[in-house]
Amino acid sequence: MTEPTRHTDTCPRHVAIIMDGNGRWAKAHGKPRHAGHRAGVRATRAIVEAASDRGIAALTLFAFSSENWSRPEAEVSSLMSLFLEVLQREVDVLHEKDTRIRFVGARDQLSARLQRKLADAESQTAHNTGMELALAVAFGGRWDIVEAARRVCRKVERGELSAAAITEEEFAQGLSLRGMPPLDLLIRTGGERRISNFLLWDMAYAELYFTDTLWPEFDPAQLDEALRFYAGRQRRFGRTGEQVSESV
Ligand code: IPE
Ligand code: IPE
Numbered sequence: 001m002t003e004p005t006r007h008t009d010t011c012p013r014h015v016a017i018i019m020d021g022n023g024r025w026a027k028a029h030g031k032p033r034h035a036g037h038r039a040g041v042r043a044t045r046a047i048v049e050a051a052s053d054r055g056i057a058a059l060t061l062f063a064f065s066s067e068n069w070s071r072p073e074a075e076v077s078s079l080m081s082l083f084l085e086v087l088q089r090e091v092d093v094l095h096e097k098d099t100r101i102r103f104v105g106a107r108d109q110l111s112a113r114l115q116r117k118l119a120d121a122e123s124q125t126a127h128n129t130g131m132e133l134a135l136a137v138a139f140g141g142r143w144d145i146v147e148a149a150r151r152v153c154r155k156v157e158r159g160e161l162s163a164a165a166i167t168e169e170e171f172a173q174g175l176s177l178r179g180m181p182p183l184d185l186l187i188r189t190g191g192e193r194r195i196s197n198f199l200l201w202d203m204a205y206a207e208l209y210f211t212d213t214l215w216p217e218f219d220p221a222q223l224d225e226a227l228r229f230y231a232g233r234q235r236r237f238g239r240t241g242e243q244v245s246e247s248v
């Protein structure tokens with residue numbers, strides 16, 4: 001077993017990925033879109049393993065957005081079957097690797113069967129101490145913020161919180177990624193330079209990395225390239241470059 005690289009300031013603690021480009025990959029290879037999604041799963045497996053080996057503490061993957069419900073019914077249902085199949089096959093493997101799994105998104109929009117599988121995977125891996133893997137399914141950044149707003153409103157209604165006491169920290173307790181380290185690096189494959197309603201709150205200070213590589217072709221070497229890009233950034237959080245270099 002190789003000793004994984006430990007976290008340093010130059011290694012992100014939390015990486016999120018918009019895994020885009022499966023459809024175009026399939027088209028380029030003369031295959032149907034679902035073959036692209038299957039190829040995407042293979043890429044996902046390799047990246048999850050590589051991220052864990054590199055000592056990344058948390059990985060959040062965008063698998064299906066709130067807006068993806070608008071795709072043709074056949075594609076949506078083949079994606080849902082694929083999720084079920086992948087969970088069936090991969091959860092034990094992830095558990096063996098000490099990975100903790102969390103699902104984020106509007107679960108009530110998913111089939112009862114899939115909801116059960118998600119809950120089982122979460123409880124099976126709940127006490128693992130390795131990398132935390134958040135899978136965003138039926139997820140939207142706006143949905144997430146509205147859910148957090150509902151939570152603080154309920155607390156206010158119950159008289160547990162005053163409007164004046166709603167801080168960013170309190171509000172963030174209602175977001176899907178609560179408890180995870182702040183998002184350091186957001187990667188998008190597939191060539192688009194947009195966020196597509198992903199982690200709107202969490203990306204406030206994330207470094208953004210865009211690559212034209214289609215998701216099925218994004219491999220651990222390309223993850224390393226994204227990590228090198230990240231290592232080269234000076235994260236100022238509003239301060240001057242001089243302040244930052246003096247504080248290290
Ligand atoms: C991303 O690949 C996977 C999902 C959104 C489920 P796409 O299916 O969006 O691939 P392109 O953008 O059509 O190539
Ligand atoms: C974003 O990709 C969602 C996922 C990768 C799950 P899309 O392919 O849905 O994004 P748009 O619609 O092109 O912005």
Ligand code: MG
Nearest residue numbers: 020021022190
């Ligand atoms: Mg796409």
